[in-house]
Amino acid sequence: MRAKERLVAVARCQLAGLLAVAGSAVGSLVVLALLLLPVGVGFWLLVPGATTLRSLSDRSRERATRWTGTRITPPEPYSGDHSWSRRRRAGAILAAEGFWRDLAWAWLEPWVGGFLVGVPLGFLWYGGFGALVQPFVWPLLGPDNWYAFVPVEDTPTMLAALVLGVVFMAAGLLLAPPILRLHGRWTRRLLSVPRRTEMVRRIAHLTDTRAEVLDVQAAELRRIERDLHDGAQARLVSLGLTLDSATRLLDSDPAAARKLLLEVAETSARALEDLRNLVHGIHPPVLADRGLGDAVRSLALDSFLDVGVDVRLSGRLPSPVESAAYFAVGELLANAAKHAAAREVAIVLDHDGGRLRVTVTDDGRGGADPAKGTGLRGLRRRLESFDGVLTLHSPPGGPTTATLEIPCALSSPKTSSC
Template structure:
């Protein structure tokens, strides 16, 4: 269910669904004209002009039906994914035009889109729009009972309403007028009663025709896995370069300097013991600094508290060192798998760093939950807002990193705040929960 439907109570939804169904039927009118243009272009594919026009006509139809998918998902609660197979890379010249034409004309979703624009006006009329038609017919019964029945009958028109002849005995038989009004009331009530069910049926019809087939779903899945694998390889390579750089510039340099200092101490032991003692003190201090840098490096690879206590306690430890006042809540009945814990931990770490640098916030709240097979992490700050996935690489990097686990990132950051970042990672809770001793 979409968030909008969840927020409505049953009576609100029952009152709104007839008009939403009518709105979906009216949306089919421009789609029908687009479908007529599409089939006109199809009729010309035996010529080069048709081949040139086919991609633009197909894209026009897809953009129109993308709006349909969004509306159906919002008003019926049935989310519809885009079903289209990946298109070949753009290539100039005749070969590129033909490759794109063949890819589009061989995509089953192209013809399912056309089936939709042909059949939907009739399907929508007897599903989504039917409740509003019944309500309109009920209102027409009131008008006939009030004045229209006599007016139509006096001018020789059809003055029947359902099974009732509303003109005969008009004014002499009030029971007939009451029966007409009662029948109209039944039609209106029926329209509101069946509205949610009809809209649900229409949503299922939309999923069946406008959603992906198994072939396209598999192709989209392969493309997603290819992209996330590439992102995972790039992230691993970048992490290895960072570790190598930190070792080379930090601990390794200190260890080399310590070796040289120890060599100098060997020569000074007999000639200048006092200077050798001073150099030994400096070497001991350098060894402590090298050990501290190695511990920081290990903590950056996989913090010991994360391995020992789990992601909730690790994030709490992270919050203790954060410059902003950070409140962490979470109650996981067991531990996620280690790779998922690590991805969630470093994602939260990056978000907290961004909040401290850019948000202007004074407080941050972190919540960790496991719901419906998902590890859900929500980070909220009271800053000035205005964050965007397009304007920076930090959140995009997090999105790519959790995408390796089929995770998703949602951002809500209106100007003026607050900023809410929500992460969802599919996972099973397998390891026993570690309790503090």
């Protein structure tokens, strides 16, 4: 691990310690509010105190996930709104399981979590004193000056203290990353919802996504039926009528019959093109034959934008996942051209061993918001049916980065041309 990463881990330990102190202070305020509930004053203190405590605990969850990759499931937000009375809002907070977890975290984190992150910090700061301060001040500290187990009384012992200080500093740097990961697991134990609650949420989520998938499938079937009825079917009916007319004119007017047969050829070509477009909209042949990488490259070639594609897949993905990712990329490319006024788009396809990650970045004007349009909301719903997520970062002015993650496994050797 590089020295820069170890220094970053030390800084994060320091931030975690400061957050523990802030959580302890707010937790003390919340406990005071609980003690004052019988006299009524506590209702005025509990709501802002609990809200602030939840903000601090959410920040701790977010940092643990971002710093160590530890997945922490947050509790449900507090129910109620500002139209409720303080007594009613306080009752809703007291009934929430997440409130008591936050309070336990506020009281235990300074002792356990603070001790954990304090270990590398203690080594680092004490080592810094021995290596950077002790060599200059030891003559002023008198004969009883000790650094750890070394009595610093002359130049050789001062040098020994300096070397020991460097060792302590190195130990602090080495311990910071594993201690930070251990602190992340401790935070998950305190702040993540119970397994039973996670399962209940999971069941509810699967129930909702199942209903949405059924709706999407029904809408897709209606679209296919409409396209067949209005496109290929209408052309085939016209082709049959034209053939019938040509058959009647074949003996009496061969020239007119020949003209009608030419129309039949044109109509059959258009009907075939309609069928090809319909099949392409259902499952593109290049996706089935060559895989997701080449299918996305085909999308890039068809787009009038300057699209770069970086494929880092070492094998084929399950067909439903490939199809979902393909149409999601198509939707994002269309949005970049239509709404963002982008000129360049970068697409990265990667697989980390457990999930497919697709990143689409454009240089458009930004400001994309799933709440303001049906396209991104529909895309997010389709990904949820695969337990996937869509993360969107689109500040005003751009650039816009959309990241799709779908849990899956590589199922066969690579067949694309990358």
